[in-house]
Structures are given as structure tokens and as C-alpha cells.
Amino acid sequence: MTAPLHDTAETTVADVAADIPAKAIEGRSPGRIAWMRLKRDKVALAGGVIVVFLILVAIFAPLIVSALGHPPNDFHEDKIDPLFGTPTGKWGGISGDYLFGVEPVNGRDVFSRIVYGTRISLLVAFLSAIVAVVLGTFFGIMAGYFGGWVDAAIGRVMDVLLAFPQLLFIMSLVSVMPNSLLGFSGTGVRMGVLVVVIGFFGWPYVGRIVRGQTLSLREREYVDAARSLGAGRGYILFRELLPNLVAPITVYATLMIPTNILTEAALSFLGVGVKPPTSSWGQMLFKALSFYETDPIFMLIPGLAIFVTVLAFNLFGDGVRDALDPKGSR
Amino acid sequence: MAACGGPGNPRAAAGPSTVLAYIIRRLFAVVVMLLVITLVTFGIFFLIPKWVGVDPATYFIGKQADPASLEGIRKKMGLDDPILVQFGKFLWGLVAGRDYANGTDVTHCSAPCFGYSFRNEQAIWPVLTDRLPVTMQLAAGACVIWVVVGVGTGVVSALKRGSALDRTLMTVALAGVSLPIYFTGMIALAVVVYGLGWIDGQYVPFGESASGWFGGMLLPWVTLAFLYAAMYARMTRATMLEIMGEDYIRTARAKGLREPVVIGKHAMRSTMTPVLTILGMDLGALVGGAILTETTFSLPGIGQAAVKAISDKDFPLILGVTLIAAVAVVVANLLVDLLYAVVDPRVRLS
Numbered sequence: 001m002t003a004p005l006h007d008t009a010e011t012t013v014a015d016v017a018a019d020i021p022a023k024a025i026e027g028r029s030p031g032r033i034a035w036m037r038l039k040r041d042k043v044a045l046a047g048g049v050i051v052v053f054l055i056l057v058a059i060f061a062p063l064i065v066s067a068l069g070h071p072p073n074d075f076h077e078d079k080i081d082p083l084f085g086t087p088t089g090k091w092g093g094i095s096g097d098y099l100f101g102v103e104p105v106n107g108r109d110v111f112s113r114i115v116y117g118t119r120i121s122l123l124v125a126f127l128s129a130i131v132a133v134v135l136g137t138f139f140g141i142m143a144g145y146f147g148g149w150v151d152a153a154i155g156r157v158m159d160v161l162l163a164f165p166q167l168l169f170i171m172s173l174v175s176v177m178p179n180s181l182l183g184f185s186g187t188g189v190r191m192g193v194l195v196v197v198i199g200f201f202g203w204p205y206v207g208r209i210v211r212g213q214t215l216s217l218r219e220r221e222y223v224d225a226a227r228s229l230g231a232g233r234g235y236i237l238f239r240e241l242l243p244n245l246v247a248p249i250t251v252y253a254t255l256m257i258p259t260n261i262l263t264e265a266a267l268s269f270l271g272v273g274v275k276p277p278t279s280s281w282g283q284m285l286f287k288a289l290s291f292y293e294t295d296p297i298f299m300l301i302p303g304l305a306i307f308v309t310v311l312a313f314n315l316f317g318d319g320v321r322d323a324l325d326p327k328g329s330r
Numbered sequence: 331m332a333a334c335g336g337p338g339n340p341r342a343a344a345g346p347s348t349v350l351a352y353i354i355r356r357l358f359a360v361v362v363m364l365l366v367i368t369l370v371t372f373g374i375f376f377l378i379p380k381w382v383g384v385d386p387a388t389y390f391i392g393k394q395a396d397p398a399s400l401e402g403i404r405k406k407m408g409l410d411d412p413i414l415v416q417f418g419k420f421l422w423g424l425v426a427g428r429d430y431a432n433g434t435d436v437t438h439c440s441a442p443c444f445g446y447s448f449r450n451e452q453a454i455w456p457v458l459t460d461r462l463p464v465t466m467q468l469a470a471g472a473c474v475i476w477v478v479v480g481v482g483t484g485v486v487s488a489l490k491r492g493s494a495l496d497r498t499l500m501t502v503a504l505a506g507v508s509l510p511i512y513f514t515g516m517i518a519l520a521v522v523v524y525g526l527g528w529i530d531g532q533y534v535p536f537g538e539s540a541s542g543w544f545g546g547m548l549l550p551w552v553t554l555a556f557l558y559a560a561m562y563a564r565m566t567r568a569t570m571l572e573i574m575g576e577d578y579i580r581t582a583r584a585k586g587l588r589e590p591v592v593i594g595k596h597a598m599r600s601t602m603t604p605v606l607t608i609l610g611m612d613l614g615a616l617v618g619g620a621i622l623t624e625t626t627f628s629l630p631g632i633g634q635a636a637v638k639a640i641s642d643k644d645f646p647l648i649l650g651v652t653l654i655a656a657v658a659v660v661v662a663n664l665l666v667d668l669l670y671a672v673v674d675p676r677v678r679l680s
Contacts, residue, residue, distance in 0.1 A: 160366050163663065165655035167621055168636055169371070172648045175640045176378045262510055266622055269512055270637055285512060289626065292516045293524045303513035311508040318504075 030247070037323040044319020050312035058118040069112035073277045086295045100301050103284075104291045110298065113279035114305050120273075120280045121309065124194050125260035131199025133253050136206025137245065141237055143207065144214025151211070158204035166201045167266065173197060174272040187278045194273065198263050202256060209248055217241055247324045254317035258310040265306050281306050356667065360660050365421075367656045368649075372417050375645040420445065444653070445646035447639075454650040457635060462654070464533070465631035468550055468623065469616040473609070475555035476562055481605060483559065484566025489593070491571065499563065506560025515553045515626035522549060533629050550627045554620070558612065566605060573600045607666050614662025617655050 028036075038044060057064060065072065087102045100110035143154040177193050217223065218241065226240050267273045268282025276283065281302040288299035411419070422428060423443035439446065444454035483503065487496045523531035531549060534542035573579065574597060582592045621633030628634070632651055639647035 160363050163363055163656060163659045164367060165615070165617075165652055165659065168648070168652050168655055171621075171636070171640050172371070172645075172652065173374055173378075175643060175648075176374060258508065265510055266512075269510070270621065270625065271641060282510075285510070285516070289512070289516060292520045296520050299513075299516050299520070303510070303516070306510050306513065307505075307508055310510075311505065314504060314508050 034247075034320075034323040038319055041319045041322065044316055044322070047312045047315030047317075047319065050308065051316050054118055054122060054309055054312065057115060058122045061115050061119050064115050065112045069115065070109040072109065072112040072116050072279055075106045075108060086291065087298075091297050101297055103287070104295050104298055110284075110301055113284060114281070114301060117279045117281045117284070117302070117305065118309075120191070120268075120278065121261050121264060121306075124191060124198070124264040125257045127195040128198035128202065128260050128264075129253050129256045131195060132202030132206055132256060133249060135199065135203035137210050137242075137249060139203065140207040140210025141214050141241060141245070144211040145218055145237060145241065147215075154207070154211075158207055161201060161204045164201065167263075167270075170194075170197045170201070170263075170267060171270060171272045174267070187274045190274045194264060194267065198260055202260070205256070206249065206252055209252055210245055213245055213248055214241060217244055251317070251321045251324055254313070254320045258313035258317065261306065261310050261313065353668070356664055360664060363660055364653070364656060368421070368653060369417060371649055371652045372420065373413065375649060376413055376416060444650040447644050447647050454646050457647065458632065458650050458654055461630060461632045461635050462617075464629055465617055465620050465624070465633060467536075467547060468554065468620055468629060468631060469613060471547060471551040472554035472558065472616075473613060475551060476558035477605075477609065479555065480559035480562025481566050481602075483563035485570055485593075485598075485601070487563065487567045488570035488574065496567075500567070503560040503563045506556055507564065509557070510622075511553060511557050512622050512626040514556060515549070515623065518549045518553050519627070531627070533627070546627075546629075550623050550629060553626075554623050562605065562608075565608065566601060569604050570597060570601050573597050576600075603670065606669060610662040610666030610669070611659070614659035615655075617658035 038048075086104050091101065100114055102108065103110055103113070139154050139158075143151040174190065174193055174197075177189060223236060223240055226236050231240070264273060265280070265282035265285070268280040269286045271283075271286065273282055274280050284302035285299065285306075288295075288302065292299050419428060423439060423445065427443050428439055439453055442455050444458065446453055447457070483499050487499045490496045519531055522528055529545040529548065531546065532542075533546040536543040579592060579596060582596045583589075587596075617632060620629075620631060621636060623629070624631045624633040625637055632654065636648060636651040638644075639651065
């Protein structure tokens with residue numbers, strides 16, 4: 001709005017005076033306030049930087065591996081001691097050529113497998129969080145807004161889902177799933193099943209929060225105002241209520257991703273994650289369980305990969321929560 | 331879940347009859363919930379194989395079996411019946427036991443009949459009762475450690491908010507919730523068992539050697555407790571901070587009560603309520619959720635049986651474990667809700 005300098009002829013004193021306070025009390029949207037708070041939280045920012053880095057690693061995995069590693073499924077048995085099956089080099093075979101060493105027995109490049117593992121881990125975690133958020137928001141908002149039997153029915157379904165032994169159920173479901181389904185095969189099917197099932201068991205948590213928020217939001221004046229102006233149900237639900245639910249949903253979604261990463265890793269550890277030879281961190285750790293005495297480096301690397309990733313998401317998520325909800329609802 | 335006492339329903343007569351009615355209503359809900367869980371699990375194992383064109387009978391005796399013995403198995407196990415009939419028979423078997431008959435070949439399976447393993451034709455129920463104690467010992471021991479350590483840490487952190495101690499404890503707790511349990515377990519094994527050689531880390535039944543049992547359970551307890559202590563410390567700290575800002579704490583202080591009394595009597599009681607809720611749910615979930623710990627430390631518990639059953643596609647055993655795990659969760663939730671009402675008099679039974 002500031003007038004260009006050469007326009008002085010038309011700039012009156014009143015204009016200038018009006019400009020100064022307007023700048024001083026510039027309106028800040030809630031999102032902007034949250035962003036400013038987040039910027040000041042150095043720990044959360046560090047987490048955020050690592051998260052961005054990991055996402056880039058996942059996207060550019062093939063490039064990174066071709067520059068710094070070997071194809072993830074290639075065997076390098078010359079790097080393996082034939083007697084013990086462990087890497088011949090010191091520190092699990094770490095060298096300039098093999099940055100994170102080689103896998104026991106078959107000598108696959110650990111670095112390449114870790115880098116490709118990032119893809120599986122993040123993709124499953126993000127997609128299942130989206131499934132959970134979409135389902136949870138939809139059912140939560142329905143339960144909270146309509147109340148009555150809708151609320152009761154959704155509540156019962158959530159109770160059953162929460163009582164379900166989740167890990168066991170996912171394990172058994174994956175074990176009976178066929179290898180090809182709806183035109184996908186192998187890793188695609190497994191990943192799809194993981195995403196749907198982890199997301200499906202995650203929605204009641206989102207649902208409960210959204211329901212609670214909706215219960216209090218629907219009594220607000222602006223909802224009455226919209227209704228008295230003749231707004232329809234759909235408009236009230238998705239235009240009036242939903243924007244006000246974005247903050248709690250964002251917080252929950254960011255904090256759900258690390259949990260999902262851990263779940264995916266756990267399932268891979270138990271042998272029901274993506275199918276080998278596709279690499280995943282949990283799978284590597286399961287193999288490492290047989291080698292923790294002779295090749296501890298092979299256990300440390302995927303373990304640290306999971307730890308750093310989950311920690312980064314947790315730090316970032318805590319920061320987002322503090323930024324969006326300074327009182328701290330927890 | 332609790333906000334269902336309608337208006338105009340003052341908590342006047344919460345006498346024994348109300349409590350009894352509440353328990354009955356809850357038990358009914360529990361039974362319905364367990365039925366749903368059983369049906370869904372049952373459906374997965376008996377519908378999905380059919381849907382993808384696998385004959386469940388082949389899980390019993392292998393794919394190379396001759397048609398006659400496959401037919402025999404199908405008949406004996408009732409695999410040709412419609413799914414609801416099979417489900418009905420399964421439920422009846424749970425309550426009253428059942429006979430598997432194939433002409434002259436009759437196998438009786440007594441009262442809580444979970445069926446027979448597809449792999450070794452053992453009855454499922456004894457397998458479960460064999461393994462349940464190990465899982466329970468694991469859960470109980472770890473629980474004692476994590477409640478003491480976790481709640482203690484949380485309270486100290488909340489009272490010393492912002493101090494170096496608080497920051498250190500919370501950093502450790504955040505690391506704790508970010509570490510996969512099988513990774514911490516492996517590190518513990520590598521360091522304590524392999525590196526230092528203090529204990530041999532093998533599971534020994536209590537009956538054989540009490541000290542051997544303790545040595546074998548120590549690492550699983552500590553590892554499992556570390557994860558949960560971290561979660562409980564974070565939760566306790568947050569709850570405690572919220573409660574210390576409440577008016578009644580100010581009132582208690584204004585009355586001239588000394589700080590230990592304010593914290594010990596007034597703040598702790600409210601802090602414990604949410605902790606108790608989560609504790610019940612976590613303990614219930616551990617019956618089916620100690621899978622990772624049991625796999626890492628090769629403990630012969632329910633979780634380990636489940637992992638093996640799943641890689642063997644031994645559906646009756648998986649179904650049995652799932653059911654037991656669901657019962658544990660549901661019963662724990664019920665107990666917590668009842669205890670909740672005892673601990674926190676504000677809670678209304680409805």
C-alpha cells in the first residue's frame with residue numbers, strides 16, 4: 001500500500017500518518033503466530049531440518065546410492081569372512097567404498113539399503129497418517145456434530161478398534177494376504193496393506209480428539225450465525241468447523257508419524273513388513289539379532305537410523321504442538 | 331467416553347445397586363465386544379483364504395496331501411460348513427467343548443476349546459496356558475519398575491520445571507520413546523550378556539532356579555520398563571504441571587498446608603487418575619503386545635507363540651492368542667473404569 005516516492009504530489013500528511021499505525025498493528029493470522037513461535041524453538045527447528053533432510057534422502061534415494069553406494073541388492077561375498085559370515089574389514093566392513101559397512105553373509109551394501117529403507121519407512125508412515133487423519137476427522141466430526149445414535153455407533157466402533165490387539169491383528173492379516181492384489185504385486189501389496197491397516201487402527205485416536213473439539217465448537221456463536229444465515233449442514237461442517245479443527249489435527253498427525261515409523265519397523269522386524277529383497281530398517285534389525293555378538297555395527301546402523309528419524313519427528317511434532325497450542329493440552 | 335450422564339442426573343444415589351447395574355451393563359458390552367473381535371478375526375482366517383482360493387485344509391497337512399486325506403480333514407474340522415456355522419461351533423466349543431468327528435475317528439476337545447493347531451495337532455488351550463505365565467511375569471515385573479521410575483521422574487521433573495535436572499530427564503525420556511524396544515534390547519544383550527558377561531540372558535523357569543529366572547528376566551524387564559517409564563514420565567510431568575496450576579492447589583497452599591502435603595495429598599491424587607487409566611490399558615495390551623520383547627529375548631511367552639504361529643500360518647493358534655489378548659485389554663479397561671470411580675470421586679458411573 002505504501003505509495004512510491006516519486007508520487008509525493010499526491011501523498012498527503014494524512015496518508016503517511018495512516019500508513020504508520022497500519023504497519024504497527026499488522027494483523028497476524030493464527031498460522032503466522034504459530035510459525036513465529038516455531039521459528040524461535042531451536043530444538044524443534046533442528047528436528048524439522050532433519051525431517052526435511054530425510055524426505056530429500058527418500059526422494060533422491062537412487063541418485064544418492066548411485067553416487068555413494070552400490071546397488072542395494074548386489075551381493076559382495078568377497079567382503080565376507082566365509083567361516084563366520086561376518087564382514088572381513090574392521091567395524092562391520094566400513095570403508096570409503098562401503099560407508100556403513102556390509103551386511104553379514106551376503107555382503108550387501110548397508111548404506112544403500114539404509115537409504116532405500118528411508119523410502120519405505122517414510123512412505124508407509126506418511127500415507128498411513130493420512131488414512132488415519134481422513135477417517136478420524138470424518139467420523140470424529142460426524143460423531144461430535146450429530147451426537148445421538150451416530151455418536152453412539154461411532155463410539156462403539158472406536159472402542160472395539162482400541163481394544164483390538166493391533167500388532168497381532170496386523171501380523172495375521174498380512175500373513176493371509178495374497179501376493180498379488182488388485183493388479184499390484186509383491187512389495188506394493190504389502191505396503192498397501194501396511195498403510196491401510198496402520199491407518200485404520202490409528203483413526204480412533206484422531207476421531208476422539210476431533211469429536212471432543214467438535215462438541216465444544218458446535219455450540220459457538222459463529223456456528224449459530226452461519227445456521228441463522230441459512231447455511232446447510234455440509235457448509236457448517238466443512239467450512240465453519242473443519243478450519244477450526246486444523247490445529248489439533250495437525251498436531252496429532254505430526255505426532256502420529258513417528259509412531260507409525262515405529263510400527264512399520266516393528267512389523268518388518270517380525271517379518272510381516274515389505275518383502276525382501278526390498279530393504280527396510282526393521283528387517284535389517286531382525287537379521288542383526290543373530291549377529292549382535294559378532295557384528296554389532298550391523299545392529300547399530302539401522303537402529304540409529306530408526307532412532308534419529310523418530311526422534312527428529314518427535315522433536316518437530318512437540319514443537320508444532322507447543323507452537324499451535326501454547327497452553328499445552330497434555 | 332465419560333461424558334454421557336445427561337443433564338438433570340445428579341449423582342445422588344450411587345449406592346451398591348447402581349454400581350452393580352453398571353457392572354452388569356459393562357460386562358454385557360464386554361461380551362458383545364469380544365464377540366465382534368472373535369468374528370472379525372475368525373472371518374479373516376476363514377474368508378480370506380477362501381477368497382484368494384486357498385483350501386484351509388492344506389494348511390493342516392500340506393499342499394502335497396492326497397485328496398482323500400484332505401477331504402477327511404475338511405470333514406473332521408467342519409471346514410466345508412458355512413462360515414457362520416463354523417463360527418457358531420467355535421463359540422460353542424469355547425463354552426462347552428466340542429467333538430471333532432470323522433466317522434469312527436473322534437477327538438474330544440474339552441471346555442475352553444480353541445481348536446487344534448494346524449501344525450502339530452496340539453490343542454490350543456494348553457499351549458496358551460503354558461505360555462501365559464511367562465508373559466504375565468514379564469508384564470508385571472516391568473510394570474513395577476516403570477511405574478516407580480516413570481511416575482517418580484515425571485513428578486520430580488514437574489516440580490523442578492525448567493531446571494537442568496528437568497531438561498536432562500526429559501531429554502532421556504524423549505530418547506526413550508524414540509527407541510525401538512528390540513534395538514534397546516539388542517544393545518542390552520550385546521553389552522550385558524556378551525560384552526560384560528554378567529548374566530547369561532537365557533530364560534529359566536522359576537521352578538528350576540529362582541536366581542536363573544531372575545537373571546533371565548532382568549534384561550527384558552528393564553528394557554520393556556525403559557520404554558514405558560519414558561512414556562509415563564512425559565505423561566506424569568504434563569499432568570502434574572496442569573494440576574499444579576489448578577485453583578484447589580492454590581487453596582491448599584493458602585490454607586497454610588506445607589508443600590509436601592499439598593503435593594502428596596492434593597496434587598498426586600489427581601495426577602494418578604489419568605496414569606491409572608493408561609496403566610490399565612497398557613497392561614492389558616501387553617498380553618498381546620510383548621511380542622517384540624519376547625522375540626528379542628527369546629522368552630517362551632504368548633507373543634513368541636504368536637510370531638511362530640503366524641510364520642506357520644497356524645490360524646487356530648493365532649485366533650487363540652488374539653482372543654486372549656483382546657480379553658486382557660477389555661477386562662483391564664473394565665477394572666480401570668471401576669477403580670477410577672474409587673480413586674476419583676468426581677467420576678460418575680453411567
